[in-house]
Amino acid sequence: MIGKRMKHAQRYQEIISAFLRNGFGFLVKDLGLLERLPFQKKVISDKNSRNRTTGERLRLMLQELGPTFVKLGQMASTRRDLLPEDIIFELEKLQDQVSPFSSQQVRQIIEEELGDDLENLYVEFDDKPLATASIGQVHIARLHTNERVAVKVQRPHIRPLVKTDLEILDDLARIMESRIERAKRYQLREIIEEFSKSLSLELDYQTEGRNSEKISRPSSEDETIKVPRVYWSHTTAKVLTMEYINGVKVNNLSRLEEEGYNRKVIAERIAHSMLHQILIEGFFHGDPHPGNIVILPGDRIVWMDFGMVGRLSANMQNQFALLALSMKSGSTNGIIKAISEMGVIPFDTNMSALQVDIDELRERYYDVPLSQISLGGAVTDLLAVAYKHQIMIPAELTMLAKALLTVEALVEMLDPDFSIMNAAEPFGKQLLKERYNPKKIAANAWEHLTEYTEILADLPKKLREVASTIQKGKMRLEITIPELNIFLNKMDRISNRLSFAIVVLAFSIIMVGLIIGSSISGQASLLWKLPVIEIGSCIALLMFLWLIFAIFKSGRF
Numbered sequence: 136m137i138g139k140r141m142k143h144a145q146r147y148q149e150i151i152s153a154f155l156r157n158g159f160g161f162l163v164k165d166l167g168l169l170e171r172l173p174f175q176k177k178v179i180s181d182k183n184s185r186n187r188t189t190g191e192r193l194r195l196m197l198q199e200l201g202p203t204f205v206k207l208g209q210m211a212s213t214r215r216d217l218l219p220e221d222i223i224f225e226l227e228k229l230q231d232q233v234s235p236f237s238s239q240q241v242r243q244i245i246e247e248e249l250g251d252d253l254e255n256l257y258v259e260f261d262d263k264p265l266a267t268a269s270i271g272q273v274h275i276a277r278l279h280t281n282e283r284v285a286v287k288v289q290r291p292h293i294r295p296l297v298k299t300d301l302e303i304l305d306d307l308a309r310i311m312e313s314r315i316e317r318a319k320r321y322q323l324r325e326i327i328e329e330f331s332k333s334l335s336l337e338l339d340y341q342t343e344g345r346n347s348e349k350i351s352r353p354s355s356e357d358e359t360i361k362v363p364r365v366y367w368s369h370t371t372a373k374v375l376t377m378e379y380i381n382g383v384k385v386n387n388l389s390r391l392e393e394e395g396y397n398r399k400v401i402a403e404r405i406a407h408s409m410l411h412q413i414l415i416e417g418f419f420h421g422d423p424h425p426g427n428i429v430i431l432p433g434d435r436i437v438w439m440d441f442g443m444v445g446r447l448s449a450n451m452q453n454q455f456a457l458l459a460l461s462m463k464s465g466s467t468n469g470i471i472k473a474i475s476e477m478g479v480i481p482f483d484t485n486m487s488a489l490q491v492d493i494d495e496l497r498e499r500y501y502d503v504p505l506s507q508i509s510l511g512g513a514v515t516d517l518l519a520v521a522y523k524h525q526i527m528i529p530a531e532l533t534m535l536a537k538a539l540l541t542v543e544a545l546v547e548m549l550d551p552d553f554s555i556m557n558a559a560e561p562f563g564k565q566l567l568k569e570r571y572n573p574k575k576i577a578a579n580a581w582e583h584l585t586e587y588t589e590i591l592a593d594l595p596k597k598l599r600e601v602a603s604t605i606q607k608g609k610m611r612l613e614i615t616i617p618e619l620n621i622f623l624n625k626m627d628r629i630s631n632r633l634s635f636a637i638v639v640l641a642f643s644i645i646m647v648g649l650i651i652g653s654s655i656s657g658q659a660s661l662l663w664k665l666p667v668i669e670i671g672s673c674i675a676l677l678m679f680l681w682l683i684f685a686i687f688k689s690g691r692f
């Protein structure tokens with residue numbers, strides 16, 4: 136860890152300076168990070184930030200620190216179970232603010248990755264980028280087979296920068312967990328680790344290509360949905376070549392109207408495609424904003440850019456369906472059951488208060504027409520309750536909430552009368568129906584029976600091992616209580632000090648007895664020709680002074 140800090144000292148200083156400039160000096164001080172800065176940088180005015188809100192200052196700081204921190208902020212904007220709404224509102228505004236890199240660098244990267252001259256790989260290649268982002272940029276090209284393609288090229292030197300930032304973020308998370316109780320409770324280091332894995336996957340364009348194919352597979356026979364083809368012969372971890380599709384951006388409403396597209400059909404197809412990805416496949420587009428959806432003639436929907444995807448386990452799909460149906464039917468117990476299955480409710484949660492908040496949430500949606508309910512809004516409200524009661528919710532659910540809100544806003548723009556909740560209800564019922572299908576129950580029961588049979592088969596052997604261990608007297612019982620050792624150490628020190636004080640008191644009483652006895656008898660107290668009273672008095676005085684010094688030093692006088 137120390138080696139990493141030395142290696143990244145300059146970047147560490149840049150990050151800490153950004154904290155100070157944007158009014159987060161209190162956090163730098165609390166985390167003990169000031170000593171990492173040279174003296175001349177320690178006093179940095181944050182007067183310009185005083186008129187801004189905390190969310191604004193945080194957003195500006197993340198933008199200043201570059202791609203890794205922008206991505207971190209964008210991910211954090213989905214965590215309504217961790218952050219208050221005013222911070223979320225600002226983080227949702229985070230955008231990549233980068234300049235394109237040169238055509239010479241583009242050529243160099245492509246040729247190094249694909250192992251051939253650019254002219255041999257593409258018959259045409261447009262040096263001017265079609266789009267630019269923090270991780271890479273896209274160029275239009277044509278293959279020798281005459282197919283038009285979009286070539287995504289990764290920004291040079293982005294990987295070392297991201298790696299450095301991720302290591303620093305892990306170090307900061309560790310420090311925060313050791314000093315801030317809330318960071319420890321929310322397991323901040325695990326969240327950063329999850330973010331690191333996600334960003335590392337996003338830096339691998341081959342992973343994005345596989346995500347694209349996985350999304351396209353279920354809809355391969357559906358003529359209304361399309362995903363661009365990946366050209367694997369021209370794709371590596373840093374170069375992604377995909378089919379170029381020149382459609383109409385879904386939010387270009389005027390052009391859709393001019394060219395005769397049916398906005399109601401488009402809204403319905405986008406909603407059904409997204410719900411199918413979520414509730415049937417359990418693998419969905421994590422960033423379905425308008426820039427990633429285009430429309431082709433015949434109201435065909437094209438999904439693009441699969442760097443960010445969400446995954447839901449079968450259990451998470453079932454619990455999400457149960458949650459949506461419980462909110463509609465007004466079942467408080469159903470909502471709490473879904474929350475407890477999906478998240479981690481702390482042992483010290485006030486369940487009565489949680490029940491009250493869930494009841495309020497239930498009343499908000501009970502007996503309300505489906506057409507008036509926002510599915511993304513309902514999940515967002517749930518995440519707000521989770522935040523209030525410090526309930527840990529899986530990142531998949533928070534990404535799902537963000538994706539649903541984005542799609543709902545898009546669908547409402549296309550067709551204000553369309554309800555995603557209405558569209559989702561059949562999917563949810565189908566999912567639960569399949570869950571309780573007798574054949575599926577029987578299959579699960581058989582799977583569990585096989586497991587239990589194996590356990591029972593091993594049971595005699597395990598019991599013999601336990602019996603043998605007990606007979607040999609090697610059975611140990613370990614009980615672990617958080618911070619028990621610290622508590623016991625403190626108790627040990629207290630008992631030692633108390634014992635010492637009692638010894639000092641007893642010794643003083645003995646010395647007082649000797650002094651009184653000597654004065655009454657009128658004879659000096661000598662033991663082996665030594666003046667016992669004088670020596671004992673000196674020892675008692677020294678012990679008394681040491682005890683007083685120890686009390687003052689502890690700071691608890």
